[in-house]
Amino acid sequence: MQLNDQNFEKEVLKSNIPVLVDFWANWCGPCKMAGPVIDQLEKDYAGKIKVGKLDVDENPQISQKYAVMSIPTVIIFKDGKEIKRQVGFPGKEGYIKILEEALKE
Amino acid sequence: MDNKIYDLIIIGTGPAGLTASIYASRYHLNHLVLGSKEGGSLSLAAEVENYPGFKKIAGLDLANKMMEQVEAFGVEILAKETTGIEKKDGVFKVQFDGGKFLQAKTIIIATGTERRKLNVPGETEYLGKGVSYCTTCDGNFFKEKVVAMVGGSNAAALGTYHLSNIVSKIYLIYRKKPLRAEPFWRERIEKESNIEIIYETNVVEILGDEGKVTKIKLDKPYKNNQELTLDGVFIEIGGVPGTQLTIPLGVDLDGSGFIKVSSDMKTNIEGIFAAGDVANATGEFHQIVTATAEGALAANSVYKYLKGGQK
Numbered sequence: 001m002q003l004n005d006q007n008f009e010k011e012v013l014k015s016n017i018p019v020l021v022d023f024w025a026n027w028c029g030p031c032k033m034a035g036p037v038i039d040q041l042e043k044d045y046a047g048k049i050k051v052g053k054l055d056v057d058e059n060p061q062i063s064q065k066y067a068v069m070s071i072p073t074v075i076i077f078k079d080g081k082e083i084k085r086q087v088g089f090p091g092k093e094g095y096i097k098i099l100e101e102a103l104k105e
Numbered sequence: 106m107d108n109k110i111y112d113l114i115i116i117g118t119g120p121a122g123l124t125a126s127i128y129a130s131r132y133h134l135n136h137l138v139l140g141s142k143e144g145g146s147l148s149l150a151a152e153v154e155n156y157p158g159f160k161k162i163a164g165l166d167l168a169n170k171m172m173e174q175v176e177a178f179g180v181e182i183l184a185k186e187t188t189g190i191e192k193k194d195g196v197f198k199v200q201f202d203g204g205k206f207l208q209a210k211t212i213i214i215a216t217g218t219e220r221r222k223l224n225v226p227g228e229t230e231y232l233g234k235g236v237s238y239c240t241t242c243d244g245n246f247f248k249e250k251v252v253a254m255v256g257g258s259n260a261a262a263l264g265t266y267h268l269s270n271i272v273s274k275i276y277l278i279y280r281k282k283p284l285r286a287e288p289f290w291r292e293r294i295e296k297e298s299n300i301e302i303i304y305e306t307n308v309v310e311i312l313g314d315e316g317k318v319t320k321i322k323l324d325k326p327y328k329n330n331q332e333l334t335l336d337g338v339f340i341e342i343g344g345v346p347g348t349q350l351t352i353p354l355g356v357d358l359d360g361s362g363f364i365k366v367s368s369d370m371k372t373n374i375e376g377i378f379a380a381g382d383v384a385n386a387t388g389e390f391h392q393i394v395t396a397t398a399e400g401a402l403a404a405n406s407v408y409k410y411l412k413g414g415q416k
Binding site for chain 2: 073
């Protein structure tokens, strides 16, 4: 799903399941590699973890609030709090690793 | 599992691997390209102005054009990370996704390089909090801020120039003098009033408050000060060759860790060829045009090798 400064609180911070947020922008090469992988993870983890994308260019407030200064960055939130952060594109396996860890927390 | 044996598997999706595929298609070699970093290092270049045929093109756009050309021949680019290669009875088993594998008679290694790190305190701690290895990805987070670029190559100069249009000030810090970038680049960055070059100096530490980078420490004073106050540090100090896959196979490396190749891109191991930044064909002169040329040569060598019926 698409996240933005407006729906972030409702969709992420108040979500009753963990949420993976992909901070990205269209000028970023590695973000474009990560995009399809994130889409696939959204399907694979449906019902267990919510997956959303946030364009840092259009949503500076949230990006600044979480001090995102490098993209792609993925943050997993649980109960309104950051529990995992991955800077850079680690490949699908790298994302699966933090998702599995997040599910165990 | 598919028992098919390909003529060739190309590992790496940068200019070398993609060009090897284009030539392999024209030689009717049954092959596949494997790699998750589409476009390789090329996709990170803000702009390319030294690849013939394109006066100026974004690296990502050029990479996409190369991939389109590969796919136009009906070749699959499988976006998977290779986890291992084994050679058994003259056939290579290329592993990915845990237990999965594909088989081929020959392999072209075109895995490029990973970014070299400075290895100074604070570098890992502040990754993504002011420390960056990608100017095109992260430059826009530093609008009207002060940053440093560490390095002296063309890539460092390009990154500095790109950033100078975004930030208020950028220090370019290089351990030697002059820059090793082309004179074209030296001239271009000297013209920008917000670029300050600091020669013969090393960054020894990256400092910050909890959340982000605030300073860097130099190994000698610059304008009477050994620390620079800034918001970000970009690091462009070359690459470490991606040879993790080939070391277990006994592929010879040179003193700097690059794969040793002959003039026709053969390695010391029969059936394994290498091309692009990972190979030592052009010293450390790593260009898109040298990578594509090496990719073409490697595909030609594979063709001759297979046609020779040696295996």
